[in-house]
Amino acid sequence: QKEVEQNSGPLSVPEGAIASLNCTYSDRVSQSFFWYRQYSGKSPELIMSIYSNGDKEDGRFTAQLNKASQYVSLLIRDSQPSDSATYLCAVKDFGNEKLTFGTGTRLTIIP
């Protein structure tokens, strides 16, 4: 049974600081990794995907993947109050189309 683990939080970060969100997964054959953002009462929306070891940057967001350590993280630079949401880590194996989600980390940016 694949497991995707996240610290549920809440994680509080001052506005303008870097928010660091972490995720570990149990299945070594996992191939694709996604970060979704979910505002309260809304559906998840994709913000980042990463497939190879290393860093991937998109604007204020950086995803980091370390397959040897089975670890994926999301950094949010210059945090804004609008970044306050629950961040869901999701993992998919090649050939298995089920996307397994973690329980999410609730992030609060403090003005």
Next chain:
Amino acid sequence: GAGVSQSPSNKVTEKGKDVELRCDPISGHTALYWYRQSLGQGLEFLIYFQGNSAPDKSGLPSDRFSAERTGGSVSTLTIQRTQQEDSAVYLCASSLVTLGNSPLHFGNGTRLTVT
């Protein structure tokens, strides 16, 4: 349409009744997924479709739950003899291809309340 459409947006039903939830995926998306999210919880996988076939039904909680997809498009999730523990937001998502790296696009969900 522009996105994944789900109906109804809210459904209140009495325990023991059957309910049917509908999902219209993004046009051209071959893969369709159903997830369930209880209050304050993560997303629980229910089932996914590749075309009209459901290769993985492992997440369906019981035989009261069933789903079908017709014409490679619309999908319905049916819950028979609803129970209070079925209360949750049911989310549908679609993706363009299933090669392991295609993101899911979610609908707004159906909030089901069983009284």
